[in-house]
Amino acid sequence: MSKPDFEGLAAVVTGGGSGIGLAVASTLADRGAAVACLDVDPSGAPAGALGVSCDVTDEHAVTEAVEHVVRRLGGLDVLVNNAGIGAQGSVESNSYEEWNRVFDVNVLGLVRATRACLPHLRASASAAIVNTCSIAATAGLPQRALYSASKGAVQSLTLAMAADHVTEGVRVNCVNPGTVDTPWVRRLLSTAADPEDELRALRARQPTGRLVTAEEVAGAVAYLAGPDAGATTGTVLAVDGGMNGLRLRNE
Structure with missing residues (x-):
């Protein structure tokens, strides 16, 4: 049974x-937190969580959603910036409209949510922000130019935010997952010429030989957001099956 380290x-x-956001919300709720899920479709929010319809590209909607959550929950202690979208292709492949769209969601969406939450987080004795980044921020992956650029921005932004807000008592960290078994990844696989072959390739590039689970990422997020990480800020935690740091020999 999970310890109630987020009680109150x-x-x-x-x-x-x-996907990852649902796993995070479920994990935090299981550990005692009152959780609100902001999503364009909040119907999948876990039982007991407050589901709020919100598009992170809409500044007014984000501000209204956060104020609604604070009224309902009585305050705010933790923000998990997880909303994001993907993109495939080289630097030549995606239209400028898609470049703007991905950055609007993955980077500016994080900015909007953080701006709306910071006044409330400053009033908390347990304030923490955890951003969902990606292995794509640190490893050159083929056909992921746009997505990688957006996640590189998230990693750099995480470090800058940590420096800006540490004296205010707000810790800021991020997790860098490898390829996670989520509905989005499964949709990508379904468009491949040979989905099973593509799945084998994705598994093989991670030293553990398997995809990361959403629950494993959620566990890392909960650690960074929780009291056990009270001295941890400005940290990038890889949850990637060893993909970023290990170089195995092929015997």
Whole structure:
């Protein structure tokens, strides 16, 4: 049984209706937090969580959603900036409209949510922000130019935010997952010429030989957001099956 280390704390998870966000919301709720899931489709939010319809590209909607959550939950202690979208292709492949769209969600969406939450987080004795980044921020992956650029920005922004807000008592960290078994990845696989062959390739590039689970990422997020990480800020925690740091020999 999970320890109730988030008892009495309130958390907002953007993109909390599916995938990693859903796993994070469920984990925090299981550990005692009052959780609100902000999502364009919050119907998938876990039982007991407050689901709020919100598009992170809409500044007014984000501000209204956060104020609604704070009224309902009585405050705010944790923000998990998880909402994001993907993109495939080289630097030549995606239209400028798509470049703007991905950065609007993955980077400016994080900015909007953080701006709306910071006044409330400053009032908390347990304030923490955790951003969902990606292995794409640190490893050159083929056909991921746009996505990698957006996640590189998230990693750099995490470090800058940590420096800006540490004296205010707000810790800021990020997790860098490898390829996670989520509905989005499964949709990508379904478009491949040979989905099973593509799945084998994705598994093989991670030294553990398997995809990361959403629950494993959620566990890392919960650690960074929780009291056990009270001295941890400005940290990038890889949850990637060893993909970034290990170089195995092929016998």
